[in-house]
Amino acid sequence: HVTKSANDFNKSLVNWSQAANATEALNSAIGGLRDKFAELAQGFNDDQVGLAKLTQAMRNTMGASDDMVASVEGLIDAQERLGVIEKDAQLAGAQELATYLELGESLKTLIPVMNDMAAQQIGIGASGESVAQIAAMLGKVMEGQTEALSRYGYKFNEVQKEILQFGTESERAAVLAEVVTSSVGGMNEALRDTDAGRMFEAKVAFDGIKDALGSVVVKIMPFVNGLAELGQGAAGIFQLHSSFKAVSEALNDTTIKTTVLSAHQKVQAAAQRLLAADASSFLLERTPAVGPE
DSSP: OHHHHHHHHHHHHHHHHHHHHHHHHHHHHHHHHHHHHHHHHHHHHHHHHHHHHHHHHHHHHHOOOHHHHHHHHHHHHHHHHHSSOOHHHHHHHHHHHHTTOSOHHHHHHHHHHHHHHHHHHTOTTOOHHHHHHHHHHHHHHHTTOTHHHHTTTOOOOHHHHHHHHHSOHHHHHHHHHHHHHHHHTTHHHHHHTSHHHHHHHHHHHHHHHHHHHHHHHHHHHHHHHHHHHHHHHHHHHHTHHHHHHHHHHHHTOHHHHHHHHHHHHHHHHHHHHHHHHHHHHHHHHHSOOOSOO
16 A cells, blocks of 8 residues: 555656756756857847946036937947947946046047057956046046146156146046157057957957847846746745655655564464464353363
8 A cells, every 4th residue: 555655646746857957957947048048148238338337427527419429439349449448338438537627629639649648557358446446547647637637757858747727628528638649559450450450350340149138138137037937936836845745755665565564473473372362262262171070
């Protein structure tokens, strides 16, 4: 009876086992798909976040229109194509620089300057944080603090210092660009024309493909995330399968079967002894005594 119950229970587990395996496989596939999609979307999302921050900064300090923001973004894209500073790093720097300016044209004048400085001081693939620090130095000079750059070897004559303190924003931007360009002008583009620069170019091209795919992927990510969560929930339910399987294996264990059989045999023997004792008593009671009268 025990064996039959165990076998019946095992049969009932077959569908559970198949369902659990299928759910685990599907959950794994969906999880892998979600990870790949997230990787594709990451670069696109980073650029979108950086652009949103730059847009807000430009609107706050310049009252910039969408066209002006698009124009600045176009310049940043062009700078990435010809140099070694990635778009997300330029966006971080441009956002910082925009907080010191009131004109979009001034920002466009100084972004190439910022990139040349980043290429000179940091090299290929400078981080957004590093570029933002350079942008902050340029912003301080735009406020007349020429020592922010002079300590790094950039030289300002008296006329230039005067303009940077009292000139219009356009004049100050032009002078600052002139001073920096005289020292490190063209550095961003020059580094692109190296072996490392060509590797950077290939990376940028590949990242561009990933970003294009990412722009599509982000639209379906909520659906994929929902599927993944559903799969995780189903997997949790089917974890009960492991417990049921363990019970099933226990019921099929030879030791348990042997123990049950031994107990059954002992009960059977005891019953036989009891019956034998009762039979003997019955015969003794009904057999006449044999002996002398």
